[in-house]
Amino acid sequence: MLLELSIKDFAIIEQLDVSFKQGMTVLTGETGAGKSIIIDAVGLLAGGRGSVDFVRTGTDKAVLQGVFDISEIENTKTVLTNLGIEPSDDLVITRDLFKTGRSVCRVNGTIVNLNSLKLVGQTLIDIHGQNEHQELMDSEKHLALLDQYDENAVGAIREKYQATFTEYSKLNNQLNKSRQNEHEWNQRVDMLQFQVDEIQSANLEQGEDDELEKRREQLINFQSISDALATSFQILEGDDDVSAIDQIGSVMQELQGISDYDEEYQQMSEEVQNAYYALEDVTNRVRSSIDAMEWNSAELDEVEQRLEVIRQLKKKYGNSITEIINYLQKIEIELNEMTGSGRDLNDLSEMVEQRYQEVKKLGLQLTKVRQEMAVSLEQAIREQLSGLYMEKTQFKVQFTPKKIPDHEGFDEVEFLIQPNPGEELKPLAKIASGGELSRIMLALKTIFARNEGVTSIVFDEVDTGVSGRVAQAIADKIHEISLHSQVLCISHLPQVAARADHQLHVAKKVVGGRTMTKLTILNDEGRVNEIAKMLAGVNITELSLEHARELLQTERER
Structure with missing residues (x-):
């Protein structure tokens, strides 16, 4: 409140x-x-x-x-x-x-x-004005008013119907799209399938292109690398003359001999010793590299071909292997949706028909529940209208099958009224006067007040x-x-x-x-004066004050 x-x-x-x-x-x-x-x-x-x-x-x-x-x-x-x-x-x-x-x-x-x-x-808040009876005047809102009458009765079956109808609509739209654009559809499917096959057959791996570029440079410069390694090894380990590593070894021995005499000699000795062992390690690695080197004229061709495959895929699907793989995942999803996990149009058509039958079955149940509610609502409104001095007024909820069912069901619902005996039931919006609409609205509000929340x-x-x-x-x-x-x-x-x-x-x-x-x-006296003014106008008389007090007293007693 x-x-x-x-x-x-x-x-x-x-x-x-x-x-x-x-x-x-x-x-x-x-x-x-x-x-x-x-x-x-x-x-x-x-x-x-x-x-x-x-x-x-x-x-x-x-x-x-x-x-x-x-x-x-x-x-x-x-x-x-x-x-x-x-x-x-x-x-x-x-x-x-x-x-x-x-x-x-x-x-x-x-x-x-x-x-x-x-x-x-x-x-x-629910606001109603003297000229604001849109829900009553608008027949499209009568179905919602009917459902509002007994939400407990209609809620579960309506929710189940709407969920099933949503699934049916999705499948039906997919089927219609497939039929209307079958040529373009098939072209798109073929193109997606080709792209998926092309990318999948490449078996791309993250970082593969960088490794291939590195290997390509090594193969192109094989001779230069081989010559450099051989010359380096000869200088480091030499056969005839004293090798570089032997000379460094001699320096290490000389400095070790005087290292005890001064801290500076000790530091130089340690640094030369570290250099000796580092060169020794390099020498071993150069030897291993020389032993491992083997020229394979076919490998360069294989690397070039693999790089060309990757370059062509980059031109079509992305600037990197990561982008290509992301694109593959995207089109795999689209292809799966378009082909329906392998379903063709006949399979899809059968599914649509099957789902429609489920919708139809639930729609009939929903209609039955609403029709039962309508009978109860008609009786309740007639009782309320009787208390508003419209006891001879007939009120009816009319059901008309929709040409095409929708999310709300299979029926159009419209409120009909017969204000006077002998007349035909006609749409509420067309024949009800302002005063009648006010009373019908009050009747509905009286009925719905417990449920509106x-x-x-x-x-x-x-x-x-x-x-x-x-x-x-x-x-x-x-x-x-x-x-x-x-x-x-x-x-x-x-x-x-x-x-x-x-x-x-x-x-x-x-x-x-x-x-x-x-x-x-x-306060009480203020209410008496105001009601007396409403009764008599500007000139308040003792009679109007008495009448006002009587009205208030009567309501208190009630």
């Missing part, structure tokens, strides 16, 4: 802070005082589209804030969790509307976009154009809804005001040449 509402620099409201309670709260006051502006503010907190016109003249921005108790509203907590916002029992929504047209929305301090705010808002339902002058016993019946229905959800209601009817649990009076005044809205929480 909505606990607190704060409005600053919004339209004609400079500053307004108000607390709301559970039950039915009615906002009364003269036309133009700002009652609907307050409802507009609530709607913006629920994700409604803003406008620079809402920003109070002379200010840079309007600030709206609402505090909601969501301790028992699991739908809201689920939405918050999905948005990455930690849910708590008290939910704070803030919205800033700037004169520049920018809007900033925050939920528990976290900035969210307007779509995210709508997701949260639709679990919190929203914390607050707002009625903005839905009782316009009615009076007498119908007005009293509407007041009773609105109050009945408030037993399951907090209700905020704007009304000019004394019957509705008297039926409310709480009453707020909205008035406007001019201060310093500026129009301002003031909101007052009425």
